[in-house]
Amino acid sequence: xxxxxxxxxxxxxxxxxxxxxxxxxxxxxxxxxxxxxxxxxxxxxxxxxxxxxxxxxxxxxxxxxxxxxxxxxxxxxxxxxxxxxxxxxxxxxxxxxxxxxxxxxxxxxxxxxxxxxxxxxxxxxxxxxxxxxxxxxxxxxxxxxxxxxxxxxxxxxxxxxxxxxxxxxxxxxxxxxxxxxxxxxxxxxxxxxxxxxxxxxxx
Numbered sequence: 001x002x003x004x005x006x007x008x009x010x011x012x013x014x015x016x017x018x019x020x021x022x023x024x025x026x027x028x029x030x031x032x033x034x035x036x037x038x039x040x041x042x043x044x045x046x047x048x049x050x051x052x053x054x055x056x057x058x059x060x061x062x063x064x065x066x067x068x069x070x071x072x073x074x075x076x077x078x079x080x081x082x083x084x085x086x087x088x089x090x091x092x093x094x095x096x097x098x099x100x101x102x103x104x105x106x107x108x109x110x111x112x113x114x115x116x117x118x119x120x121x122x123x124x125x126x127x128x129x130x131x132x133x134x135x136x137x138x139x140x141x142x143x144x145x146x147x148x149x150x151x152x153x154x155x156x157x158x159x160x161x162x163x164x165x166x167x168x169x170x171x172x173x174x175x176x177x178x179x180x181x182x183x184x185x186x187x188x189x190x191x192x193x194x195x196x197x198x199x200x201x202x203x
């Protein structure tokens with residue numbers, strides 16, 4: 001099967017906001033953002049949500065809007081969208097030549113994917129763990145009612161591959177958080193901020 005590269009919307013210059021902000025400044029900006037009608041609805045009139053988004057953006061050096069558009073809450077825990085993780089890895093200064101590779105035969109349990117990259121400091125190639133449809137079935141993700149593994153397996157393989165690469169090789173990017181897709185696979189969704197699939201027109 002020909003390798004298909006996942007296309008993600010990559011924010012321009014992820015490090016433009018990598019500056020230290022005081023607690024007072026974060027609170028002031030949180031209040032201001034919460035009054036905006038441009039931010040996602042879960043942040044409108046919710047200064048506490050804006051505060052969390054600003055703090056995370058400040059810590060990892062990305063735009064606050066990037067966090068607001070890609071941070072979701074499942075079972076009370078924040079998680080990144082799969083596309084956000086892919087974007088952060090592809091924009092990381094630690095890696096170059098980041099590539100998503102599909103393996104196996106489509107439609108079989110052996111169909112899977114992994115992420116490769118080259119470490120900038122050492123020039124050594126890095127390979128992430130491989131996730132397959134067989135993995136999803138063994139872990140019980142595939143069989144869950146309403147599972148996206150059944151309707152969009154290629155996308156789920158891609159997102160999980162990026163999440164696994166990030167967790168092992170650059171956990172600082174993910175700040176210890178899981179991907180939305182991982183959290184949804186193992187938990188019953190109780191609260192979700194701006195469901196990423198519905199945002200993209202997928203029901």
